[in-house]
Amino acid sequence: MLSKAWILPTLMLTTLSIFPISMGKLKFVPIYKTLTIKANKKLPPHIAFMDSHFENQDDEWTAFEKKNKSPLAVGFSVTSQQGPYVLTQKKVLEGFVIRKSAEVLSLASQGVYKTKAQAVAEVQGPQWLKNIVGDSQTLPRAEEPVHNLLAARRVMGPLEITGGLAVTNEHHIEIRRSDEGVFREMGRVDLMKGSYSIDIDDASGAIVARLLDRSGTILGEGSIRLSQLQVGQGRLIYGPRLEVAPSPSWKGRVSRYYGDPKKDKTGGTTKVTSFGGENTITVGSNGEISLDISKGSTTIVRAEAAEHVPSSKIMLAGDAKTFGVTLFPNSTMEALKSLAAEQKSLSRSHLDETSFVWGTVSLDGKPLSGVSVVSETDPETKAIYFNEFMIPDPKLTATSGSGLYAFVDLHDGFHALLAQRGFEYFGHQNVEVERGSVAIGDLESTLRxxxxxxxxxxxxxxxxxxxxxxxxxxxxxxxxxxxxxxxxxxxxxxxxxxxxxxxxxxxxxxxxxxxxxxxxxxxxLSHAWLTEMKRTAKINEMPDTGTIVGFFNEESFEVYLAAQAQNSPAYILYFDAAGRVIEGNRGQAGGGFIIFNVPYGTQETVVVGSTSEKVFSKVVPVDMESISVLSFSSY
Missing domain, CATH: 2.60.40.1120 (Carboxypeptidase-like, regulatory domain)
Known part of the structure; x- marks a missing residue:
C-alpha cells in the first residue's frame, strides 16, 4: 500500500505519461545578500566580531520577476492558466545569528530565551575577554507578547532631527546599542512616525543614533543611557526622545562678567583660540563660538578682549550644556590684587604680573555656602571668598551664599582644585594657570x-x-x-x-x-614592552620630559603635539594592535602611538583621522619622567 506522501507524485507522473505537455523549465533562483562583518578594532584582531549586517541586493529577484514564466500545472496550457503562478514563489529564509556553539544556535532557532550564562558567552567571547567587554546584565524575561520581538526587551520612543539636519536618499539613520565602546544590536527608524525602536538583550550601555551619508561620514548623532530608563517587568519600554544633532561641532559663548547679555557685543573685539593658540575660533556678534572637535576631546580655550584680562578654561566636548568663557575687566582684577597683597602682607607691585583663578561652587546649578577650596598643587596659597554681595571678604574661610571664590598668584601650570564641605569631598576641577590671565575653575556637584x-x-x-x-x-x-x-x-x-x-x-x-x-x-603597559619600544626606536630620553602613550581605534590617523617649537625634542612612534612598531608617519586603526621626550608642562595631544579628518584632542599635564595613557573614542 502506498503511503499518502507518494500519492500526489505518482498521480502527476501517471497523468504526464498519458497527456504529455510542455512544462517549460523549472529553475531554482537563489537570491544572495552580502553579509558584512566588521571587527572590533578596540580589541586584538583575533577577538570577537563587533558588527554584522546585510546589504539589501534584490536586483536578481527583480529581474526574475520581469521574465515570462511557464506555469507548472497538469493538463493546462500556458494561455489557459489564470491567477497566480503555480509553484512560483518567493521564499525568504529565516535569518540566523552566528554564535559560538551549536547548542546556543539550536536554542535561538527554537525561540528559547537565553540563560544569563549563554548571553555572557555570546557577548563576551573568550574567557580572558570578560573584563574588557563587560558583564552581561541580562534583562528578566516577561510574558507580554510584542510583535516580532528579537530579544529580551524592546525600547521605543520619539526621534527628532535638529540643528538643520535633514534625511535624503543620500543619508540613513542608524540606531545601535553601544556597550563599553562596542556596538551591539541594531534598531529601526520610522521616519514617517518620527520614532525609533530597538530590541536589546542587556540593560547596559547606551542607545546611539547616528545620521550618516553614503561614505559613512557621521553628520549628526545623539544618545541616551539605558540606566536612565525605567525598566519594569514589561517587555516594551517607552524611552525618552532621542535627538540627533549636528556633529562634531560643540557650541559655546564668550561673555563679559559685567556685560548685559542683551547688549553684549564681544564679537569683533574678542579673540578666541584653542590647541595652544594654533586654532583661531570665530566669534559671533553676541559672543557665540563653535569648536569642531570630536566627542570626549579636551582642549584649553583662551579668550582675549580690550580692557579685559585674558581668560582660559578647559573645555570638554560632548557636554550638553553650552560651553562658556567669562572675561573680567582690568579694574576688577586690580582690586582683587590689592586685597591679595594686603592678605599676604606683600607690596602691591609684587603682584603686577600675577595669575588668577575664578570660580563658583554650586550644587545642581545653585551656588552653595560653607565650601572651602584648596589647590592640591599649591596648598600654601589660600583662596579668597566673596560675600552675598559678591564683594571679596578676607574674613571668610569658606564660600558664602554667592558661592564665589578666587585665587591670586598661584604658580604657573596645571592645578588640581579640591572643594570640601567640612572634611568631606565635595568636588574638584582642573585648571591651567598662566601669568596675566584668569583660569575659570567652576566647582560643581550634583545629587545625580x-x-x-x-x-x-x-x-x-x-x-x-x-x-x-x-x-x-x-x-x-x-x-x-x-x-x-x-x-x-x-x-x-x-x-x-x-x-x-x-x-x-x-x-x-x-x-x-x-x-x-x-x-x-x-x-x-608592561615595563618590558616600553623598554623594547625604546630600544627599537633608539630613543635617548632627555631630562625634564615625560612620555605619552595613546590608543586610537576608529581609523588610520596622525598625531602631533599642539604649539610645539620646531626644535622640540618630542619623538613620535606608532604601533599596531599587537604592540609592534609601525614604520612611517601614520598609525593604524586599533593601534596607537608613543610620544617620547614630551616637554614638561601642560600639553595638548591632537589626533586627526586620515579618512574622516575628525579631530580628537586631550589636555595632558606632563611631569618629569611621568607616563600618561590616553584612549581616544567617540563612544
Missing amino acids: TEPVHVRAFDAFSGEPVSLVANMQSLSEPVDINEGSASIILPQISRMSMIYTETPPEYINANYFYNDQDSYIHLPM
Missing part, C-alpha cells in the same frame, strides 16, 4: 549619580590586571580585583584623572576620564 564599570587589562593580551586606582572623583582609592570594579560617579561633565598603582611588571601611569562616562578602560 550613575554606576560606572572600570576595567583594567593588559593593553595587548587583554588579560585582566588587579591594581589600585586613585580617582580624582573619589576620596578613597578603588581596588580593581581581577580587572573589574563598579563605582558610582556624579553626573558632571569634567576632565578627571586617575593614577594607578600596579603590579611590578606593569607601569604606574596617569589616565583621564569624564565623570559622565558610562565606562572607564585602563589599558596596562
Whole structure:
C-alpha cells in the first residue's frame, strides 16, 4: 500500500505519461545578500566580531520577476492558466545569528530565551575577554507578547532631527546599542512616525543614533543611557526622545562678567583660540563660538578682549550644556590684587604680573555656602571668598551664599582644585594657570549619580590586571580585583584623572576620564614592552620630559603635539594592535602611538583621522619622567 506522501507524485507522473505537455523549465533562483562583518578594532584582531549586517541586493529577484514564466500545472496550457503562478514563489529564509556553539544556535532557532550564562558567552567571547567587554546584565524575561520581538526587551520612543539636519536618499539613520565602546544590536527608524525602536538583550550601555551619508561620514548623532530608563517587568519600554544633532561641532559663548547679555557685543573685539593658540575660533556678534572637535576631546580655550584680562578654561566636548568663557575687566582684577597683597602682607607691585583663578561652587546649578577650596598643587596659597554681595571678604574661610571664590598668584601650570564641605569631598576641577590671565575653575556637584564599570587589562593580551586606582572623583582609592570594579560617579561633565598603582611588571601611569562616562578602560603597559619600544626606536630620553602613550581605534590617523617649537625634542612612534612598531608617519586603526621626550608642562595631544579628518584632542599635564595613557573614542 502506498503511503499518502507518494500519492500526489505518482498521480502527476501517471497523468504526464498519458497527456504529455510542455512544462517549460523549472529553475531554482537563489537570491544572495552580502553579509558584512566588521571587527572590533578596540580589541586584538583575533577577538570577537563587533558588527554584522546585510546589504539589501534584490536586483536578481527583480529581474526574475520581469521574465515570462511557464506555469507548472497538469493538463493546462500556458494561455489557459489564470491567477497566480503555480509553484512560483518567493521564499525568504529565516535569518540566523552566528554564535559560538551549536547548542546556543539550536536554542535561538527554537525561540528559547537565553540563560544569563549563554548571553555572557555570546557577548563576551573568550574567557580572558570578560573584563574588557563587560558583564552581561541580562534583562528578566516577561510574558507580554510584542510583535516580532528579537530579544529580551524592546525600547521605543520619539526621534527628532535638529540643528538643520535633514534625511535624503543620500543619508540613513542608524540606531545601535553601544556597550563599553562596542556596538551591539541594531534598531529601526520610522521616519514617517518620527520614532525609533530597538530590541536589546542587556540593560547596559547606551542607545546611539547616528545620521550618516553614503561614505559613512557621521553628520549628526545623539544618545541616551539605558540606566536612565525605567525598566519594569514589561517587555516594551517607552524611552525618552532621542535627538540627533549636528556633529562634531560643540557650541559655546564668550561673555563679559559685567556685560548685559542683551547688549553684549564681544564679537569683533574678542579673540578666541584653542590647541595652544594654533586654532583661531570665530566669534559671533553676541559672543557665540563653535569648536569642531570630536566627542570626549579636551582642549584649553583662551579668550582675549580690550580692557579685559585674558581668560582660559578647559573645555570638554560632548557636554550638553553650552560651553562658556567669562572675561573680567582690568579694574576688577586690580582690586582683587590689592586685597591679595594686603592678605599676604606683600607690596602691591609684587603682584603686577600675577595669575588668577575664578570660580563658583554650586550644587545642581545653585551656588552653595560653607565650601572651602584648596589647590592640591599649591596648598600654601589660600583662596579668597566673596560675600552675598559678591564683594571679596578676607574674613571668610569658606564660600558664602554667592558661592564665589578666587585665587591670586598661584604658580604657573596645571592645578588640581579640591572643594570640601567640612572634611568631606565635595568636588574638584582642573585648571591651567598662566601669568596675566584668569583660569575659570567652576566647582560643581550634583545629587545625580550613575554606576560606572572600570576595567583594567593588559593593553595587548587583554588579560585582566588587579591594581589600585586613585580617582580624582573619589576620596578613597578603588581596588580593581581581577580587572573589574563598579563605582558610582556624579553626573558632571569634567576632565578627571586617575593614577594607578600596579603590579611590578606593569607601569604606574596617569589616565583621564569624564565623570559622565558610562565606562572607564585602563589599558596596562608592561615595563618590558616600553623598554623594547625604546630600544627599537633608539630613543635617548632627555631630562625634564615625560612620555605619552595613546590608543586610537576608529581609523588610520596622525598625531602631533599642539604649539610645539620646531626644535622640540618630542619623538613620535606608532604601533599596531599587537604592540609592534609601525614604520612611517601614520598609525593604524586599533593601534596607537608613543610620544617620547614630551616637554614638561601642560600639553595638548591632537589626533586627526586620515579618512574622516575628525579631530580628537586631550589636555595632558606632563611631569618629569611621568607616563600618561590616553584612549581616544567617540563612544
